[in-house]
Amino acid sequence: MPVEFDFDDRVVLVTGAGGSLGSAVVKAFDDAGAQVCGADVVGPESEDFGLDPDRVCYHQGDFTDEGDVERVVDTVIDEHGRLDALCNVAGTWRGGDPLHETDEDTFDFLFDVNLKTMFLASKHALPHLQEAEGAIVSVSSRSSLEGGEGDGIYRASKAGVRRLTETVAEENRGTVRANAVMPSVIDTPMNREMMPDADHESWVDPADIADTVLALCSEATGVTSGAAVPVYGEA
Numbered sequence: 001m002p003v004e005f006d007f008d009d010r011v012v013l014v015t016g017a018g019g020s021l022g023s024a025v026v027k028a029f030d031d032a033g034a035q036v037c038g039a040d041v042v043g044p045e046s047e048d049f050g051l052d053p054d055r056v057c058y059h060q061g062d063f064t065d066e067g068d069v070e071r072v073v074d075t076v077i078d079e080h081g082r083l084d085a086l087c088n089v090a091g092t093w094r095g096g097d098p099l100h101e102t103d104e105d106t107f108d109f110l111f112d113v114n115l116k117t118m119f120l121a122s123k124h125a126l127p128h129l130q131e132a133e134g135a136i137v138s139v140s141s142r143s144s145l146e147g148g149e150g151d152g153i154y155r156a157s158k159a160g161v162r163r164l165t166e167t168v169a170e171e172n173r174g175t176v177r178a179n180a181v182m183p184s185v186i187d188t189p190m191n192r193e194m195m196p197d198a199d200h201e202s203w204v205d206p207a208d209i210a211d212t213v214l215a216l217c218s219e220a221t222g223v224t225s226g227a228a229v230p231v232y233g234e235a
Helices: 020-031 066-080 104-132 152-171 189-194 206-216
Strands: 011-015 035-040 057-060 085-088 135-139 177-183 228-231
Touching: 011 020, 011 066, 011 104, 020 035, 020 085, 020 206, 035 066, 057 066, 066 104, 085 104, 104 135, 104 152, 135 152, 135 206, 152 177, 177 206, 206 228
Parallel strands: 011 035, 011 085, 035 057, 085 135, 135 177, 177 228
Antiparallel strands: none
16 A cells, blocks of 8 residues: 655755665655755766756765765755755765775775765754754665675674664654664666676665655654664565
8 A cells, every 4th residue: 555755844855865765765755745955976967966956955065074064954954944854875885805905995985975974964964853853864784784795894884874873863862763774785777787697676676765764754653763674675
């Protein structure tokens, strides 16, 4: 049975809005009536930008840079007067080498993009979310639950997302709900290109993950905070 959510008069900020998952989250909130503000390090002129900028209030910014994060959040508040939800979707994957062959730049890059963006966005959004008694949903990963070969730094950065989510939930109990989603392999053009021989039918559709993000920001999950929700599909 289809489920509909009403986000009229709600303001939502989505990081990583130009990617496959981010643009799906933007569409889900837009379809539900929210005023959606998207942010990404790349702009509409990039061939990797998958978002229709006409659907959202778009802000280009590097969310590994605190000054950029503060600027974007302040602009959202100046333009809309409030913030009801933050969706930390910005993230990426790197891997293929064992730990002893992984360079420091890869470590810094993955922790910056996957964890620092979530930390900075949450830090600057929280005062406004506390006023609105809003919600944060961040993207972790199924692989964060255990170690593995070749992508240990990625797994560690996504485990950090879960731990910071639990911290935000604990520090804001009764005021701001914070949860994470844990995808397995998301069905994106990039993943299909990287793994052409995989069973793509078992991968999870970004739109299905977006529906879960929507639910976690809604009153339907009003007693859920500090959770890491599996969104594995059949993978």
